[in-house]
Amino acid sequence: MSIFEYNGSALVAMVGKNCFAIASDRRLGVQLQTIATDFQRIFKIHDRLFLGLSGLATDAQTLYQRLVFRHKLYQLREERDIKPETFANLVSALLYEKRFGPYFCQPVIAGLGVEDKPFICTMDSIGAKELAKDFVVAGTASESLYGACESMFKENMEPEELFETVSQALLSSVDRDCLSGWGGHVYVVTPTEVKERILKGRMD
């Protein structure tokens, strides 16, 4: 079994009209055994920037701690929040530093940039960025997620419709993957508020 499939994960981020949604599953497993059903994979960097980390859970937690550290110093030095595109470059550089002994994580970055324009991107475990205008996916359920998102995605969705779409895509995809699931965790972010919701799906 690949190291990326050790813990199991599913992550998706989608762009809407002046908003974005980022969602993950909630299962933490050790191969076939489920250890936790409330594991957090999506982290807030600041009010308009969220980071999801799929892959090996320990690396996800450590990488998150390192990035929060870097961002706090950035905030103190530059007296402002980091832009999503800049943060993506920072993550990419950090991952490539460990090119020959990498973090076994695939990050998904979603944020609101200048003039509230939504920004999403993902990258592989050594920092190769993949920008997208519609959606990005990561984790053991990524193949199902690609299919579900491709068919359900529409441009310029309002926050409520975006939430429905992301939730349906996530739940239907993790149902086809034994290593991810046990509910969903969805954040819908607009310029004025962040709505966090828990989904109840097939609890297996």
Add this chain to the structure above:
Amino acid sequence: MGDSQYSFSLTTFSPSGKLVQIEHALTAVGSGQTSLGIKAANGVVIATEKKLPSILVDETSVQKIQCLTPNIGVVYSGMGPDFRVLVRKSRKQAEQYHRLYKEPIPVTQLVRETAAVMQEFTQSGGVRPFGVSLLVAGYDDNGPQLYQVDPSGSYFSWKASAMGKNVSNAKTFLEKRFEGQISGKNIEIGIIGTDKKFRVLTPAEIDDYLAEVE
């Protein structure tokens, strides 16, 4: 005076609390060619005297004003070779920032890092301070900015400034002719309460408190 006995070592304070080597470095700057800078509402201008030792010198080969990044330039007063070293280091720092963030470095960050280099050379063994003061002019997301960096590593933001020879005359001229308001609070107040969050009061808040006191 006890000071002169302490002027040999950079890393030793004199009894009067000064680092005499840095004072000497400032003197070296003060006898360098005049340079000055002015910040306008929509840009910054820096200029320097380019007096060459003889008419035989090829003046096109001498460049006293240099670019650190496409949107930040610098001029100096003092020792030319020291300036070249600082320009080289600053350019490298700006590029490293860009490599990490793919964003052009903000002027304040570059000034801070250059000043940190200059400060290192006032607290290490076997080195001497840089014999230059820099005027850094840049335009970034925070608008036009003008900074002066001294051999000690301290830096100041200016609306208009001059360095080198005849600096007092130049500054008097700028103060008289400059159209901005040269007023400012010369006190800073920071506060931490039961919320356990440290913050610095804004000048407006300080004004309010001062008005109450009066």
